[in-house]
Amino acid sequence: MTSSDMDYLTIALPKGKLFGLSADLLAKVGYTAENLSEKSRKLIISNEKEKIRFIITKTADLPTYVEYGAADIGVIGKDVLLEEGKDVYELLDLKFGYCRMMVAVPKALKREKLSDYAHLRVATKFPHIAERFFRSQGIQVEFIKLNGSIELAPMVGLAELIVDIVETGRTLKENNLEEIAQIVPATARLIANRVSFKMKFDRINKLVEDLKSVMAEEAAQ
Amino acid sequence: MKKNQFVPQLPYGTRDFLPKEAKHKRMVEESLAKLFSSWGYDEIVTPTFEYLETLSVSGGAELAETMFKFFDKKNSILALRADMTTPIARVAATRLRDNGPLQRLFYLTNVFRHEEAQAGRQCEFYQAGVELLGEADAAADAEVVALAVQAMLDAGLTNFQIGLGQVEFINGLMQESGLSKEECQQIKHCMVTRDLVGLETILAVSGVAEKTQQVIKSIPLLHGKEELLEKAYGMINNEVSRAALDNLAHIYQLLKYYGVEQYVNFDLGIIRDFDYYTGMVFEGYTPGLGFPICGGGRYDNMLSSFGAACPATGFALGIERILLALLRQEIDPDCNEREVYVGWNNGSLHKAIQEAVKLRQLGKTVELALTAQNREQAVESQKGRGFAEIIYFGD
Numbered sequence: 001m002t003s004s005d006m007d008y009l010t011i012a013l014p015k016g017k018l019f020g021l022s023a024d025l026l027a028k029v030g031y032t033a034e035n036l037s038e039k040s041r042k043l044i045i046s047n048e049k050e051k052i053r054f055i056i057t058k059t060a061d062l063p064t065y066v067e068y069g070a071a072d073i074g075v076i077g078k079d080v081l082l083e084e085g086k087d088v089y090e091l092l093d094l095k096f097g098y099c100r101m102m103v104a105v106p107k108a109l110k111r112e113k114l115s116d117y118a119h120l121r122v123a124t125k126f127p128h129i130a131e132r133f134f135r136s137q138g139i140q141v142e143f144i145k146l147n148g149s150i151e152l153a154p155m156v157g158l159a160e161l162i163v164d165i166v167e168t169g170r171t172l173k174e175n176n177l178e179e180i181a182q183i184v185p186a187t188a189r190l191i192a193n194r195v196s197f198k199m200k201f202d203r204i205n206k207l208v209e210d211l212k213s214v215m216a217e218e219a220a221q
Numbered sequence: 222m223k224k225n226q227f228v229p230q231l232p233y234g235t236r237d238f239l240p241k242e243a244k245h246k247r248m249v250e251e252s253l254a255k256l257f258s259s260w261g262y263d264e265i266v267t268p269t270f271e272y273l274e275t276l277s278v279s280g281g282a283e284l285a286e287t288m289f290k291f292f293d294k295k296n297s298i299l300a301l302r303a304d305m306t307t308p309i310a311r312v313a314a315t316r317l318r319d320n321g322p323l324q325r326l327f328y329l330t331n332v333f334r335h336e337e338a339q340a341g342r343q344c345e346f347y348q349a350g351v352e353l354l355g356e357a358d359a360a361a362d363a364e365v366v367a368l369a370v371q372a373m374l375d376a377g378l379t380n381f382q383i384g385l386g387q388v389e390f391i392n393g394l395m396q397e398s399g400l401s402k403e404e405c406q407q408i409k410h411c412m413v414t415r416d417l418v419g420l421e422t423i424l425a426v427s428g429v430a431e432k433t434q435q436v437i438k439s440i441p442l443l444h445g446k447e448e449l450l451e452k453a454y455g456m457i458n459n460e461v462s463r464a465a466l467d468n469l470a471h472i473y474q475l476l477k478y479y480g481v482e483q484y485v486n487f488d489l490g491i492i493r494d495f496d497y498y499t500g501m502v503f504e505g506y507t508p509g510l511g512f513p514i515c516g517g518g519r520y521d522n523m524l525s526s527f528g529a530a531c532p533a534t535g536f537a538l539g540i541e542r543i544l545l546a547l548l549r550q551e552i553d554p555d556c557n558e559r560e561v562y563v564g565w566n567n568g569s570l571h572k573a574i575q576e577a578v579k580l581r582q583l584g585k586t587v588e589l590a591l592t593a594q595n596r597e598q599a600v601e602s603q604k605g606r607g608f609a610e611i612i613y614f615g616d
Contacts, residue, residue: 006380006508068339069511078418089415089441189418195506195513198384198488201444 008051009203012066012074014059018188021096022075029210063088063191072196073204078186079165083126089192091208095215097188099165101129103181104172106154114181115139117161123153124163133163133183151175234335234344245544246347250329252375253349253538257327260368262351265326267308273300276307278526283496287334289344301333306523306535309352314527322531323355329540339512342539350517350537354524357532359468362501362519363475369515369536370481373505376543377552381507381514383484384444386491387469388498388518390453391440393461398433408437412492417441441490447473449487465500472501493518501534509549514542560586562608564599566615573614580612 011031013022019038026032033047033054045054057065057074063086065071077097081090103114103122111117114137121142124130134141144159151171153159165186166172172179190211192204231237238246254264270291277285277300284307288300302308305328313324329349338344351368353361366383373381391412395405404427411420417438424434436456443453450466450473457463469487476482493502493516502518517536524531547553561580565573570593577589588608590599596613603611 067511069509087415090418093418093421193511194415195511198444198486198504198506199382199508205442205444 006199008053009073009200009207010053010055010071012055012057012062012071014062014074014076014080015056016059018059018075018077018097019056022094022188025094025096025211025214026075028214029207031207060084066191066193069193069195071193072200073190073192073207075188075190078184078189079126079129081189081191082184082186083128085128087194089194089197090189091192091197091204092190092211094188094190094211098185099167099187100185101126101163101165101183102179103133103183104162104164104166104177104179105160107176107178109154109160110178110180117141117180120161121159122161122163123150123159125150126163126165129183130163133181151177232344234338236343236345242544245547246540249376249540249543249547250347250349253372254327254329256372256375257349257351257368260325260351260364260371262325262327265309265312265328266330267302267305267312267328269331270299270301271308271311273298275311276300276302278307278311283494284334287336289333289335303334304332304537305330305348305350306352306520306537309354310523310533311527313352313354313531313533314524314529318529321355325351325353327351342512342541347540348537349540350535352533352535354531354533356534357521359471359501360475361532361534362468363472363479365517365534365536366472366485366501366503367476367479367481369503369505369517369538370479370484372538373507373515373543376538377547378507378514378543378550379552380550381484381505382486383503383505384486384488384491385469385472385501385503386487386489387465387501388492389465389468389500390457390462390489391492393459393463393465394437394440394457396461397457397459398429398437400427400429409492412441412490413494415441443487443489445487447487449489453489468501497523503536505538507546507550510542510546512542514539514546558586559588559606559608561610561612562588562590562599562603562606564590564594564596564602564611564613564615566595567593569614573612576612576614 013019033045036045062074062076063084066074066088067086118139123144123146127143127145150162150164284303288303290300293299331345331347333345353365407423450470453466491502497520498518499521500519504513505515507514515538519534521532563573563577577587580587599613
């Protein structure tokens with residue numbers, strides 16, 4: 001099953017906004033399957049002719065599937081990679097799915113500099129990234145891990161600061177939040193299991209090369 | 222389950238081996254011990270815990286973070302061993318110093334690392350390995366790689382690959398490139414963490430020649446058979462990297478004499494750990510296991526930290542990973558069968574005991590009933606407990 005089968009390449013795709021973009025890009029280099037859809041009720045979608053299997057996973061779980069070799073390769077945002085800290089090959093920046101990880105605060109609570117926020121509470125879905133960032137700045141804060149709707153936390157007094165990803169910054173504006181520090185920009189990445197990358201090297205390397213040339217062509221247009 | 226019932230928990234990162242698993246483990250370990258002995262390696266056993274100071278010498282420094290630590294009565298800091306290489310280096314540099322320059326040692330033991338449990342690796346896990354001390358020649362490296370191949374074959378695996386690299390190849394390239402020390406550190410960090418995107422980003426802003434950038438970027442992709450070495454010779458222009466490639470070519474030539482070259486690929490992207498390894502490095506892979514099953518290499522600086530400079534090379538195999546790979550590849554190690562069940566009825570126990578003793582002396586696996594049974598009950602026990610034959614006294 002999955003990566004133990006040397007003939008097949010198992011590809012993990014994340015649910016959500018990266019799914020469609022990933023599936024489209026992979027299709028351009030011949031990696032697709034009938035009925036490959038985020039809404040598919042099948043958990044594993046195979047293309048027997050091309051010897052490809054797709055699995056669709058929850059975003060935060062995707063690096064785990066790849067680290068353990070349940071999937072050979074996968075597409076995932078750099079934000080998730082940084083947060084999960086799994087031991088996988090990061091092969092290619094796919095350039096889409098741009099967002100940035102940042103620190104924001106309600107306008108009313110804004111202070112002069114970052115160190116003025118010491119000992120306050122930070123709500124985030126990305127506690128590891130947030131902790132590393134504040135530690136690198138030498139600022140001690142308290143972290144509150146939430147699973148979504150991070151903007152709500154400062155509005156109801158659960159936290160003073162938030163660390164979250166933003167694409168356009170519209171949600172921040174709508175909620176009267178202001179960005180006070182950028183942590184890291186993130187785009188989608190092609191990742192590979194460390195053993196699969198060795199044992200299925202020729203196939204994975206060709207896929208990377210093909211993706212590079214498709215992306216170069218598109219960039220040139 | 223009843224409320225308030227006490228359910229004993231195991232600490233994070235530990236596991237039981239139930240009889241069937243323990244049996245498989247024992248079989249694999251026995252076949253490895255036999256193999257290592259037949260190659261002239263002697264077993265060595267060291268303490269489960271030592272002073273943290275000793276275990277974190279040299280390459281152990283990074284491991285020290287993951288060690289389980291505690292205090293003795295005098296408040297000295299002790300640690301459970303996190304690998305066997307450091308204790309063996311200690312013994313070799315001190316107590317075995319007078320036994321001559323060349324030492325071939327093997328071990329089968331548990332080691333402890335406080336890290337996130339992975340597939341086939343808990344915080345306590347079992348390793349088998351060898352260390353060949355006192356010889357810097359490629360012949361020693363080839364012996365260790367060939368022995369690793371044979372170890373996997375003897376453990377029952379058939380489908381696996383060894384990737385063979387050389388850390389000096391990269392070190393030579395770094396010196397040649399004219400990159401700053403800090404940039405070299407960053408590049409090595411990207412290589413160790415397998416971050417090829419980060420590697421490209423650092424090189425793009427480094428300002429080194431486009432050609433050098435291409436060469437460094439391609440290191441993790443330098444993967445193949447003999448033709449790869451030719452290709453790699455063409456990419457470099459420094460003595461250190463060239464010597465590294467010559468060394469690999471030499472090792473490979475010897476591996477051909479061992480007849481194991483079909484299992485070995487060159488892979489110049491294998492690094493493992495820059496601070497520790499000084500020459501050839503290798504990893505073993507098998508389908509169905511997302512992590513390497515074995516790894517090793519040459520570490521010539523380690524023993525000098527214990528005051529006795531001495532070249533060294535070796536490898537370690539993960540026992541649980543072998544068991545997991547055998548399971549996933551549906552290779553059933555043939556356990557010795559349950560052979561004879563000896564049953565008895567009142568008045569015949571003495572005969573039953575004598576028969577069991579006789580059969581065991583003949584090498585049979587025998588279970589003796591502990592209570593009197595009639596023939597039907599005995600047959601039921603025999604079948605239920607999976608014995609092929611029955612011998613019954615009574616009636």
